[in-house]
Amino acid sequence: MDTQDTSLIRTAALSIGYRTKKHTNCLASDLDIGVAAGQLISVLGQNGIGKSTLLRTLTRVQPALSGQIFLQGQAIEQLNRSDLSQHLSLVLSENLPESNLSVFELVALGRQPYTNWLGTLTDKDLKAVYRSLEQTQTQHLAKMPARELSDGQRQKVLISRALAQDTPIIVLDEPTSHLDLHHTIHIFSLLKELATNHQKTIIVSTHEVNLALSLADQLWLMSPGSFIAGKTTDLIDSEALDRLFDSDLIHFDKAQKQFNIQQTH
Amino acid sequence: MVAYHKTYHRTFLLLLLALVLTCLLNIRIGSVYIPLDQVLSALCNGEVDKESWRAIVLDYRLPKAVTAIIVGAGLSISGLLMQTLFRNPLAGPFVLGISSGASLGVAVLILGATFLGANLAIYPATNWGIAAAACAGSFLVLTAVMIAANRVRNTMSILIIGLMFGSFTAAIISILAYFSSANALQQYLFWSFGSLGNLNWREITTLFSVFFAGTLMVVFIIKPLNSLLLGENYAESMGVNIKNVRNLTLLATSLLTGAITAFSGPIAFVGLAVPHLTKLLFSTSNHKTLVPAVAISGAIVMLICDGISQVPGSEFTLPINAITSLFGAPIIIWLLVRKRTLHY
Numbered sequence: 001m002d003t004q005d006t007s008l009i010r011t012a013a014l015s016i017g018y019r020t021k022k023h024t025n026c027l028a029s030d031l032d033i034g035v036a037a038g039q040l041i042s043v044l045g046q047n048g049i050g051k052s053t054l055l056r057t058l059t060r061v062q063p064a065l066s067g068q069i070f071l072q073g074q075a076i077e078q079l080n081r082s083d084l085s086q087h088l089s090l091v092l093s094e095n096l097p098e099s100n101l102s103v104f105e106l107v108a109l110g111r112q113p114y115t116n117w118l119g120t121l122t123d124k125d126l127k128a129v130y131r132s133l134e135q136t137q138t139q140h141l142a143k144m145p146a147r148e149l150s151d152g153q154r155q156k157v158l159i160s161r162a163l164a165q166d167t168p169i170i171v172l173d174e175p176t177s178h179l180d181l182h183h184t185i186h187i188f189s190l191l192k193e194l195a196t197n198h199q200k201t202i203i204v205s206t207h208e209v210n211l212a213l214s215l216a217d218q219l220w221l222m223s224p225g226s227f228i229a230g231k232t233t234d235l236i237d238s239e240a241l242d243r244l245f246d247s248d249l250i251h252f253d254k255a256q257k258q259f260n261i262q263q264t265h
Numbered sequence: 266m267v268a269y270h271k272t273y274h275r276t277f278l279l280l281l282l283a284l285v286l287t288c289l290l291n292i293r294i295g296s297v298y299i300p301l302d303q304v305l306s307a308l309c310n311g312e313v314d315k316e317s318w319r320a321i322v323l324d325y326r327l328p329k330a331v332t333a334i335i336v337g338a339g340l341s342i343s344g345l346l347m348q349t350l351f352r353n354p355l356a357g358p359f360v361l362g363i364s365s366g367a368s369l370g371v372a373v374l375i376l377g378a379t380f381l382g383a384n385l386a387i388y389p390a391t392n393w394g395i396a397a398a399a400c401a402g403s404f405l406v407l408t409a410v411m412i413a414a415n416r417v418r419n420t421m422s423i424l425i426i427g428l429m430f431g432s433f434t435a436a437i438i439s440i441l442a443y444f445s446s447a448n449a450l451q452q453y454l455f456w457s458f459g460s461l462g463n464l465n466w467r468e469i470t471t472l473f474s475v476f477f478a479g480t481l482m483v484v485f486i487i488k489p490l491n492s493l494l495l496g497e498n499y500a501e502s503m504g505v506n507i508k509n510v511r512n513l514t515l516l517a518t519s520l521l522t523g524a525i526t527a528f529s530g531p532i533a534f535v536g537l538a539v540p541h542l543t544k545l546l547f548s549t550s551n552h553k554t555l556v557p558a559v560a561i562s563g564a565i566v567m568l569i570c571d572g573i574s575q576v577p578g579s580e581f582t583l584p585i586n587a588i589t590s591l592f593g594a595p596i597i598i599w600l601l602v603r604k605r606t607l608h609y
Contacts, residue, residue: 086504
């Protein structure tokens with residue numbers, strides 16, 4: 001184990017993609033990423049570029065093509081399932097199956113890595129559940145059936161569940177894809193607050209480029225054949241953002257720090 | 266600090282009371298009229314007016330009631346497990362092809378015997394013979410389903426694989442039936458009606474041991490089953506080994522359903538309907554509450570169905586399999602119309 005390693009997540013020559021018997025589809029290769037604690041990181045790139053694949057690989061949902069991932073200095077494949085569940089929690093973009101779960105029960109499921117074989121909640125677990133409901137301001141929903149939540153409420157409750165899991169890293173896959181502007185901004189400022197005030201490292205893939213530019217500490221830019229990771233402020237000054245979308249229609253305005261539609265006269 | 270989950274102590278108490286009452290009622294009902302006080306004193310080993318009443322209660326009705334409880338509880342737990350594992354409200358204990366496998370085994374024993382020219386008069390199929398054939402059949406089909414299941418990643422595919430094996434075995438049974446004698450066909454048909462009353466205490470002990478083993482396994486997968494309510498990806502991220510849980514769930518279901526089908530025939534509908542009925546009383550998805558609740562409700566439903574099949578006041582006994590569906594189907598339809606959605 002490398003004790004000098006202070007980063008929460010570090011990758012070494014990581015290649016991601018899919019491998020079938022006949023051929024290998026490599027989406028990105030030679031990724032060397034380092035992530036410190038308390039950072040909000042946005043993964044940006046167009047549809048199909050491999051954002052989800054990267055997140056799935058980092059969370060060991062799918063294997064890397066090659067290279068290594070270290071969580072707090074430990075190689076990810078050497079961690080057992082229960083260790084991993086105390087490092088990483090997820091907020092996925094998939095729909096929840098129908099069930100009778102209440103919001104409280106749903107968030108309490110996040111305590112599973114810590115509860116006994118029957119899943120009994122101790123006082124400590126209850127406190128953690130309440131704290132995470134408070135952090136997302138969803139205490140008033142606790143008794144509600146989870147299936148009756150609105151899209152915005154559901155995302156907050158799912159973030160609560162991830163918080164209850166009490167992991168240094170939370171990974172979110174497009175958490176705002178069904179939300180209106182109001183709720184999108186709300187979720188992002190919540191994530192920013194969790195990163196800054198609660199020292200969580202939050203990795204979020206998103207299409208909300210302008211919001212990510214103003215709130216994220218770090219950006220991971222994915223475009224065909226290139227992967228650029230860096231501080232948001234550094235990347236704004238570079239040409240990297242202009243090359244993010246391979247299109248004549250979109251153009252990055254450094255002065256306004258946002259993407260604009262190219263006016264064709 | 267208040268935990269926002271109800272404990273349902275009162276509902277459980279009422280349900281247990283209902284179980285005791287339906288059990289007594291079930292023993293009370295039958296073609297021979299026995300007053301309730303006589304039934305009670307026979308059960309408590311006290312004085313009975315007629316010695317034959319004691320024999321009827323202790324050797325026929327009590328074993329039948331105990332069988333009904335085990336069958337109802339076991340099938341309902343299996344149904345709940347399958348509905349959670351496949352996250353499909355239409356899944357039941359037989360989706361893995363267990364009943365089709367058992368049917369195949371029994372069909373080969375009874376129908377295949379005449380097919381090979383054996384004479385039924387000198388080759389009567391005993392309870393144990395039928396149970397063994399049903400076990401062998403369901404084990405065979407289940408193994409095939411499990412091997413296929415371990416090769417697919419998607420849990421939904423297992424559902425389809427189970428259904429396919431079901432139609433496959435049904436086809437073989439049709440062919441066997443086509444070439445069989447009327448006698449053999451009748452014997453097979455009677456087995457497929459299902460029956461709770463054919464078991465002696467030794468057979469019940471065997472059935473109960475398997476039931477106990479299966480239920481014990483279920484207790485150990487309650488926690489991962491709860492996490493599966495959020496889907497497999499979330500469950501895995503909370504430290505659950507999906508493949509292990511899946512295999513344990515399938516194994517527990519096959520033990521429960523396999524043993525029950527072997528001894529009492531393919532009893533339809535209970536496993537599918539009872540979990541839905543129970544979730545009306547207990548509006549929770551927590552398996553810690555649901556597993557015992559479903560077991561008790563299943564036992565009650567089975568006792569009631571058996572009571573109805575005795576056709577109180579007559580000497581007829583209707584096939585139990587017909588009764589469960591006759592009453593189960595309208596109830597599910599009524600629930601769907603009233604509640605509009607079924608959750609699992």
